[in-house]
Amino acid sequence: xxxxxxxxxxxxxxxxxxxxxxxxxxxxxxxxxxxxxxxxxxxxxxxxxxxxxxxxxxxxxxxxxxxxxxxxxxxxxxxxxxxxxxxxxxxxxxxxxxxxxxxxxxxxxxxxxxxxxxxxxxxxxxxxxxxxxxxxxxxxxxxxxxxxxxxxxxxxxxxxxxxxxxxxxxxxxxxxxxxxxxxxxxxxxxxxxxxxxxxxxxxxxxxxxxxxxxxxxxxxxxxxxxxxxxxxxxxxxxxxxxxxxxxxxxxxxxxxxxxxxxxxxxxxxxxxxxxxxxxxx
Amino acid sequence: xxxxxxxxxxxxxxxxxxxxxxxxxxxxxxxxxxxxxxxxxxxxxxxxxxxxxxxxxxxxxxxxxxxxxxxxxxxxxxxxxxxxxxxxxxxxxxxxxxxxxxxxxxxxxxxxxxxxxxxxxxxxxxxxxxxxxxxxxxxxxxxxxxxxxxxxxxxxxxxxxxxxxxxxxxxxxxxxxxxxxxxxxxxxxxxxxxxxxxxxxxxxxxxxxxxxxxxxxxxxxxxxxxxxxxxxxxxxxx
Numbered sequence: 001x002x003x004x005x006x007x008x009x010x011x012x013x014x015x016x017x018x019x020x021x022x023x024x025x026x027x028x029x030x031x032x033x034x035x036x037x038x039x040x041x042x043x044x045x046x047x048x049x050x051x052x053x054x055x056x057x058x059x060x061x062x063x064x065x066x067x068x069x070x071x072x073x074x075x076x077x078x079x080x081x082x083x084x085x086x087x088x089x090x091x092x093x094x095x096x097x098x099x100x101x102x103x104x105x106x107x108x109x110x111x112x113x114x115x116x117x118x119x120x121x122x123x124x125x126x127x128x129x130x131x132x133x134x135x136x137x138x139x140x141x142x143x144x145x146x147x148x149x150x151x152x153x154x155x156x157x158x159x160x161x162x163x164x165x166x167x168x169x170x171x172x173x174x175x176x177x178x179x180x181x182x183x184x185x186x187x188x189x190x191x192x193x194x195x196x197x198x199x200x201x202x203x204x205x206x207x208x209x210x211x212x213x214x215x216x217x218x219x220x221x222x223x224x225x226x227x228x229x230x231x232x233x234x235x236x237x238x239x240x241x242x243x244x245x246x247x248x249x250x251x252x253x254x255x256x257x258x259x260x261x262x263x264x265x266x267x268x269x270x271x272x273x274x275x276x277x278x279x280x281x
Numbered sequence: 282x283x284x285x286x287x288x289x290x291x292x293x294x295x296x297x298x299x300x301x302x303x304x305x306x307x308x309x310x311x312x313x314x315x316x317x318x319x320x321x322x323x324x325x326x327x328x329x330x331x332x333x334x335x336x337x338x339x340x341x342x343x344x345x346x347x348x349x350x351x352x353x354x355x356x357x358x359x360x361x362x363x364x365x366x367x368x369x370x371x372x373x374x375x376x377x378x379x380x381x382x383x384x385x386x387x388x389x390x391x392x393x394x395x396x397x398x399x400x401x402x403x404x405x406x407x408x409x410x411x412x413x414x415x416x417x418x419x420x421x422x423x424x425x426x427x428x429x430x431x432x433x434x435x436x437x438x439x440x441x442x443x444x445x446x447x448x449x450x451x452x453x454x455x456x457x458x459x460x461x462x463x464x465x466x467x468x469x470x471x472x473x474x475x476x477x478x479x480x481x482x483x484x485x486x487x488x489x490x491x492x493x494x495x496x497x498x499x500x501x502x503x504x505x506x507x508x509x510x511x512x513x514x515x516x517x518x519x
Contacts, residue, residue, distance in 0.1 A: 088422030
């Protein structure tokens with residue numbers, strides 16, 4: 001393209017944006033792998049499948065919203081729980097695509113696997129037209145997750161100390177039942193009540209199922225919810241220790257739970273209880 | 282004819298002023314006043330910190346809620362008064378605004394700063410806090426800050442009144458008042474404020490309170506005078 005032509009193209013784009021005025025400022029595309037999603041293609045899908053809860057304007061005021069708890073995401077805020085990026089930054093297209101694909105367990109958001117991958121990425125492109133932040137800011141850099149070490153009793157014990165020291169128990173409870181002293185007063189960024197994850201249920205997590213997902217959840221935090229980011233507080237080795245300890249709180253046959261239960265039957269009594277007076281050691 | 286001569290004189294005098302000796306400081310006016318309320322404000326209530334024993338011991342007498350702090354003669358504390366129209370003053374100050382989490386309270390309850398001004402958030406307590414600025418215009422974030430963690434250094438890009446909360450201690454509420462202007466003040470316990478260093482001009486002065494909303498008025502400052510601008514906010518009980 002000759003410089004002059006390029007300039008003309010740029011000015012044309014500028015004019016379109018200006019003419020857009022009060023209309024949404026936009027990021028019209030989304031990319032995952034080799035797929036390119038287009039907002040124009042996502043719009044009719046959104047109207048058909050999403051607007052009932054998320055609202056025509058993406059403001060979470062759909063006709064079903066009043067019956068739903070927790071409330072649907074308000075896309076006009078561009079604040080998302082499930083991200084691979086640091087707290088306060090926009091998620092990647094892949095993050096949004098994963099959320100649409102996976103749905104949110106224990107909420108009214110189903111997994112949209114019935115839609116084709118191309119439909120889903122078109123929807124992601126359309127969701128990004130609801131907030132001007134998508135044109136003023138870039139997604140954050142995904143946090144690095146180093147390879148997972150094998151779980152050990154020592155590591156799990158260390159993770160348990162972190163659970164005490166970082167005060168995870170204040171919301172998630174000493175045994176991870178989601179019944180800590182602050183659990184009942186938790187509200188999200190719209191002042192709606194929200195519950196911390198109850199490890200005893202053993203259900204999938206809000207943002208995935210794997211140990212990597214668990215690592216990512218507490219390192220990035222779930223923006224909009226009370227769950228903060230611990231990225232500044234944990235080194236990777238510590239974060240993995242915490243992951244392995246958290247797995248022992250679930251009634252699942254995980255490798256972590258197996259080695260922990262074997263150790264616990266003989267040494268469990270030596271442990272200080274977790275909680276206000278406890279040392280967690 | 283007379284008007285034309287007067288106009289000419291004014292031009293000459295203005296030119297004279299700008300070309301005059303530079304050792305004189307430029308005239309700087311002040312807008313000061315008092316913020317009061319009408320109506321029925323909510324009562325200040327003692328905060329129950331039983332959930333965090335360390336914070337109960339920090340406060341032998343219970344602390345009162347800080348969202349509405351009223352004084353004698355209906356004065357209101359923590360009202361941010363700033364120039365919303367007119368000269369916006371200097372670009373972001375480089376000095377750091379300090380915000381403390383101490384005894385399960387935010388100190389100060391309202392921190393006023395300019396866009397891009399450095400902000401440092403400290404946890405001085407022997408336990409964890411999560412600091413959760415519920416920004417709408419700026420990006421919302423939420424970070425854990427355990428005992429002994431280094432301060433969180435940040436800044437805000439857009440003007441906004443950002444509510445801040447700690448989800449672990451639900452009574453902890455504060456505000457970051459992020460302003461485009463360097464001309465601002467906050468009312469003290471007597472409801473008084475004073476915005477100094479204003480070049481001559483006409484200003485829109487706005488008073489913002491977290492529960493009672495905003496009110497604005499126009500004030501013209503000429504030379505080094507002090508103008509009075511009082512605000513009466515309408516109290517809402519809940």
